Amino acid sequence: MARKIASPSSFDFYQNNTNLKWIILVVSVLISIGSIYFTDILVKELKEREGNQVRLFARALEYSINDTENNIVFITEEIINKNNFIPTILTDKKGAIVFSNNIDLDPTWSKSKKDEYLQAELASMKKSFQPIEILLKDPATQKVFDKQYVYYKNSFLLTQLIVYPYIQILVLSIFGFISYLAFNYSRTAEQNQVWVGLTKETAHQLGTPISSLMAWIEVLRDDPDIRNKGIVEELDKDIRKLQMVTERFSSIGSAPxxxxxxxxxxxxxxxxxxxxxxxxxxxxxxxxxxxxxxxxxxxxxxxxxxxxxxxxxxxxxxxxxxxxxxxxxxxxxxxxxxxxxxxxxxxxxxxxxxxxxxxxxxxxxxxxxxxxxxxxxxxxxxxxxxxxxxxxxxxxxxxxxxxxxxx
Ligand SMILES: Nc1ncnc2c1ncn2[C@@H]1O[C@H](COP(=O)(O)OP(=O)(O)OP(=O)(O)O)[C@@H](O)[C@H]1O
Ligand SMILES: [Mg+2]
CATH class of the missing domain: 3.30.565.10 (Histidine kinase-like ATPase, C-terminal domain)
Known part of the structure; x- marks a missing residue:
């Protein structure tokens, strides 16, 4: 009666197994969406802070350029030097680069190469944010006589934060896929071992009683009381069936x-x-x-x-x-x-x-x-x-x- 247990429970197992796969998939997708959503909130916040920082930096630059009495140079330079992570480029009114900040320029590069690189950076900054205006004033009259522009883009940290969840999802998916393959492979290898082991053992165990039965049949065949009742023939058929089963089992266990x-x-x-x-x-x-x-x-x-x-x-x-x-x-x-x-x-x-x-x-x-x-x-x-x-x-x-x- 143990057989009865096998049917409904194994059916449920396959139902549950497919359900489980869907649940895992849905949960993974939700986690991915959640991860992207929360990182996006962080990115927005950080972007705003960086924008404020650049505006402060621009104001400090303006003060330090316009100030002739040197009394606030210390403070403004503190602010200017504190910006050590947001890439910025200062240009004059016509767009010529005056100086750059936090842009990695290889010291071995030629001047023209550096210029080319800075121009490319400037172009990408123009696409990212509106520049901040700096007004140059006559110290005596305080009249504006020229303008400069501060261009900037996201810091490296912010850029990393934007791509981070996608890299995370990619790495996790690759990891998940490889684990699934490895798990499947080891499960198949294990199943193979069970099949081969069990069938070989069964064939082996059947071998001894079958040979013994065959010997007993010979004994019965010699008995005049039993010989003519057709019993031996019936037993013979059963033994042949047993031999066939044994052959099947032993073939499954070896490479036929x-x-x-x-x-x-x-x-x-x-x-x-x-x-x-x-x-x-x-x-x-x-x-x-x-x-x-x-x-x-x-x-x-x-x-x-x-x-x-x-x-x-x-x-x-x-x-x-x-x-x-x-x-x-x-x-x-x-x-x-x-x-x-x-x-x-x-x-x-x-x-x-x-x-x-x-x-x-x-x-x-x-x-x-x-x-x-x-x-x-x-x-x-x-x-x-x-x-x-x-x-x-x-x-x-x-x-x-x-x-x-x-x-
Ligand atoms: N010819 C068929 N017509 C309808 N359903 C089938 C047919 N062959 C297989 N099935 C379905 O596939 C299932 C699995 O078949 P399988 O032979 O592997 O196991 P089983 O016949 O249920 O048990 P076992 O063969 O181990 O005694 C069956 O339970 C049945 O639902
Ligand atoms: Mg069947």
């Missing part, structure tokens, strides 16, 4: 070698095995245009895939319906096998989950049949398996793509 197989005969073999074991109202049909299509296959594992697909088809159809298997030649030397049923179909909302381990909608399902099929087809056969089409209450078609072989 593929060989060229006739697909039509193989499919017929599986159908021949399944038909007597399912309800007589389940009808199997096998179609092919050529009975000689060959593909590179590991038969025990491939039969397992077909069995799983047919079992799912039967579950979807209930007691009556048709399973049609079509073998076709695809492009680029591919062999296509379509397995269609006339069952209830797969709802679109769960379509992306059906191959995930543990996903099931059945009371007594493990949600492993399609995971196993995908693993066998993609990992061991370098092929593809997917839902080709599915219509609710009409049926589903799974497609397997394999590499064909020459013969």
């Amino acid at each position: 070698t593929l060989r060229s197989e006739n697909v039509y005969s193989l499919v017929n073999r599986v159908v021949g095995y399944l038909q007597p074991r399912v309800s007589s109202k389940i009808n199997f049909e096998v179609y092919t245009l050529s009975e000689t299509i060959h593909a590179m296959i590991h038969p025990p594992l491939f039969e397992w895939v077909l069995e799983n697909l047919c079992k799912n088809a039967i579950d979807a159809m209930g007691s009556t319906g048709t399973i049609a298997i079509k073998i076709l030649r695809g492009n680029e030397g591919k062999v296509l096998i379509d397995i269609s049923d006339t069952g209830k179909g797969i709802p679109k909302t769960i379509l992306s989950n059906v191959f995930k381990p543990g996903f099931t909608t059945k009371k007594r399902g493990w949600g492993l049949g399609l995971t196993l099929a995908k693993r066998i087809i993609e990992l061991y056969h370098q092929g593809k398996i997917f839902v080709k089409s599915s219509e609710e209450n009409e049926g589903t078609t799974f497609r397997i793509e394999l590499k064909s072989s020459t013969n």
